[in-house]
Amino acid sequence: MENNQKVCVIGLGYVGFPLAVLCSVKGYEVYGYDKDKEKLARIEKKENIVEEKYLDEMIPKAKINIVRDENEIRNCDISIIAVPTPVDEKHFPDLSFVQSASQTVAKNLKPGALVIVESTINPGVCDEIVRPIFEKEGYTVGKDVFISHCPERINPGDSKWNVANIPRVVGSFEKNGLEKALDFYRSVIDAEIMPMETIQEAEAVKIVENSFRDINIAFVNELAKSFSLMGIDVTNVIRGAATKPFAFMPHWPSRGVGGHCIPVDPYYLIEKAKDYDFDHQFLRIARAINNSMPFYTIELLQTALAEIGKSLKNADIGILGVSYKANVGDLRESPTLKIIKNLEENGAKLHVYDPYIPEHSNVSGIEEILEKSEAVMVLTDHREFLEIALEDYKKQGIKAIIDGMNCLDKKKILELGMIYKGIGR
Ligand SMILES: NC(=O)c1ccc[n+]([C@@H]2O[C@H](COP(=O)([O-])OP(=O)(O)OC[C@H]3O[C@@H](n4cnc5c(N)ncnc54)[C@H](O)[C@@H]3O)[C@@H](O)[C@H]2O)c1
Numbered sequence: 001m002e003n004n005q006k007v008c009v010i011g012l013g014y015v016g017f018p019l020a021v022l023c024s025v026k027g028y029e030v031y032g033y034d035k036d037k038e039k040l041a042r043i044e045k046k047e048n049i050v051e052e053k054y055l056d057e058m059i060p061k062a063k064i065n066i067v068r069d070e071n072e073i074r075n076c077d078i079s080i081i082a083v084p085t086p087v088d089e090k091h092f093p094d095l096s097f098v099q100s101a102s103q104t105v106a107k108n109l110k111p112g113a114l115v116i117v118e119s120t121i122n123p124g125v126c127d128e129i130v131r132p133i134f135e136k137e138g139y140t141v142g143k144d145v146f147i148s149h150c151p152e153r154i155n156p157g158d159s160k161w162n163v164a165n166i167p168r169v170v171g172s173f174e175k176n177g178l179e180k181a182l183d184f185y186r187s188v189i190d191a192e193i194m195p196m197e198t199i200q201e202a203e204a205v206k207i208v209e210n211s212f213r214d215i216n217i218a219f220v221n222e223l224a225k226s227f228s229l230m231g232i233d234v235t236n237v238i239r240g241a242a243t244k245p246f247a248f249m250p251h252w253p254s255r256g257v258g259g260h261c262i263p264v265d266p267y268y269l270i271e272k273a274k275d276y277d278f279d280h281q282f283l284r285i286a287r288a289i290n291n292s293m294p295f296y297t298i299e300l301l302q303t304a305l306a307e308i309g310k311s312l313k314n315a316d317i318g319i320l321g322v323s324y325k326a327n328v329g330d331l332r333e334s335p336t337l338k339i340i341k342n343l344e345e346n347g348a349k350l351h352v353y354d355p356y357i358p359e360h361s362n363v364s365g366i367e368e369i370l371e372k373s374e375a376v377m378v379l380t381d382h383r384e385f386l387e388i389a390l391e392d393y394k395k396q397g398i399k400a401i402i403d404g405m406n407c408l409d410k411k412k413i414l415e416l417g418m419i420y421k422g423i424g425r
Contacts, residue, residue, distance in 0.1 A: 003027035003187065008067070008076035010101045012039060014050050014260075014330075015118055015152045016082030018163040019188075021055055024062035026188045031076055033067035033104070040066050051328070054162050070104050078184055079105045082118045082152065084260065091267045091287075093122065095129055102133040109137065111144050114180045118152045120261065122207055122268035123200040124275075131173070146177030149199050150185060151206030157328045167192040171202025210265040211283055216251040217262070218286035221293050224253035224424025234424030235406050253423045255379055255404030256293035256335025258324025263290065263333045293423070294338040297377070297404050300421040301343075304375060304400035307419055313347035318373030318398075320366070321380025322354040326405075329356030336379045336404075355384050370396035375419075381407040390416060 008031040009020040016032070024030040034040055039049060044066050048055050067073055083097035098119055105115055115134070117126060126149050131141050139145045150170045154163055168185055170193060172178035178195055185193040196202040220238060227234040234253060242250040257263045266283045273280045305315055324334035331337065343350055351372045353361045363369055366388060369376065376398050378385055390412050393401060400419035401408065413420040 003029075005029070005077040006031065006075055007078045007080065007184075008033060008073040008105075009080045009082060010034075010073075010104060011081065011083035011097070011119075012036075012043060012049070012064075013082065013084070014156050015154055016080070017043070017050050018052060018055060018154065019080065019082065019118070019152070020064050021058050021062040022163050022188055024064060025058050028078075028188075030062070030064050031067050031073055032064040033070065033073060037068075040068065050156065052156065052162065053159070054164075070108050073105070074108045075110055076113065077110060078114045078116065079109075080116045080118055081105065085119045085121060085264070085268070086260070087264050087267045091270075093268045093271055095121070095125060098125065099129060099133065102130045106134045106137045106139070106145075109134070109139065109145060111139075112146075114146045114148065114177065114184065116148045116150055116181055116184070118150055120151055120206050120210070120265055120268070121149070121203050122272040123203040124272060125203060126173075126199045142174040142177065146172065146174075146180050147199070148172040148177050148181035149202045150181060151202065153206070153209070156330065157325065164189060165191050167194065169194045169196050169202050169205050171196040171199035173199055204269075207265050207269045210261050211269060211286075213251070214257065214262050214266050214290060215282060215286040216249070217253075217257055218289040220251045220253045221296075221423070222289050225296065228424050233410075235422075236425070252406065254293065254335075254406065255297040255339065255423060257290045258332065258334040258336075259330065260332045263287070294335040295342065297335075297379075297402060297423065298339060298342055300423075301375060301377060301400075301402050304402060304419045304421050308374075308399050310374070312343060315348050315375065316373045317343060317348045317350055318369035318376035319350055319352040320354075320369060320376060320378045320385045321382055321405075322352060322360045323356055323380050323382075326381045327356070327383055329354070331357060331360065339377070339379065339404075354380065355382060370398060373398060375400040375402065377402040377404055378408060379404040381405040394418060 007023045007028040009016045010033050012032050012034040020030050020032045042049050046059055081101045083101045086094050088094050134145050150168050153166050170181045224234045238250050241248050270280045270283050322336045323330050351363050351369050353363050353369050394416045401413055403422040406422045410420050
């Protein structure tokens with residue numbers, strides 16, 4: 001497949017890298033720019049830097065021209081910005097990456113080019129932050145440059161949904177920009193590409209999707225806390241409710257929410273609404289509940305230790321899993337980091353293992369964890385941990401298991417004579 005246009009992707013992470021590969025496979029001449037020089041070197045060596053299996057077949061067929069000097073993007077017809085949009089320690093949105101990437105594109109713009117922001121942003125960012133950067137360089141939006149927003153919805157580690165088949169929404173400042181962006185996405189993605197009436201609507205879509213998840217997870221996390229007081233297993237209740245074939249969607253409680261999206265994006269809307277003196281109470285409460293879960297999980301451990309006459313101080317605690325989700329080595333916003341910090345501050349002796357993040361492990365593997373610990377917290381449902389025979393915990397003298405992901409056989413653990421604490425079960 002041939003395509004005459006040159007596409008540049010700014011920010012080659014979980015979002016930008018798969019898109020760059022896809023564009024190349026679809027026939028575009030692709031340029032990739034990232035501030036991280038090490039990452040560029042790995043991409044040049046054709047490494048699958050996001051470790052997504054579906055890309056293994058595509059990467060050998062793809063050619064990403066590595067850009068080390070910003071000037072080299074000057075001939076690109078389409079520039080796509082896929083840089084991080086985190087929050088700071090006080091949960092305040094940090095748009096500095098979007099600003100600096102927009103400056104890079106604006107300073108090296110091919111007149112008439114299409115610029116697409118894929119980073120997750122609150123309504124108003126394209127108009128209030130991105131547009132003025134181009135205007136400052138003397139460009140008229142809608143004439144010299146066309147700005148669009150198309151939020152990415154990729155779910156790392158998902159075996160079914162990926163950059164090539166997830167439907168998209170696109171918004172722009174004017175009809176021409178919208179048409180250009182729709183044409184581009186329709187040329188690379190095999191799914192519905194829905195035009196939005198305004199760019200603000202497109203910005204809002206992604207925040208709404210992730211806030212929806214955050215709120216629903218907060219609801220079941222709260223249920224986990226109240227049902228455990230009533231002696232009701234919340235996971236059984238959710239499974240029961242999920243038999244209703246309409247108007248119920250199961251969400252599952254856990255030791256907290258992680259990743260670059262769900263625990264971050266609602267803050268972008270919370271902060272933006274403040275400009276209008278609007279308090280997004282529902283989102284704030286959801287954030288607070290989900291932020292409380294790592295500490296709730298620690299309380300479960302303390303209760304279990306108390307049952308065997310121990311406290312956190314000097315207790316040997318095994319931590320299985322540091323990454324925020326199963327079978328990937330992604331640490332971003334992982335609730336386990338909070339758990340580790342708190343346990344260390346309270347004098348626990350931690351034995352930590354994550355097969356996907358060896359640099360965050362202080363033991364050689366599962367065996368050493370079981371040997372050294374008196375209680376174990378399973379905090380990521382990595383497949384390696386699901387394969388551990390529960391008898392092995394018992395054989396190694398583990399007295400209590402804290403199941404932070406509700407992924408273990410509670411009945412069997414209790415039958416084996418160990419203490420079991422799950423999240424609401
Ligand atoms: N990770 C996800 O699952 C996911 C899913 C959907 C949307 N998003 C959104 O997409 C955006 C990117 O997320 P990600 O997970 O790909 O982040 P990432 O951290 O994996 O990748 C971003 C890359 O941008 C680079 N970068 C930062 N500033 C730069 C600049 N000024 N110029 C060039 N490169 C720069 C970084 O070095 C990094 O390699 C965020 O807004 C995020 O919320 C992420």
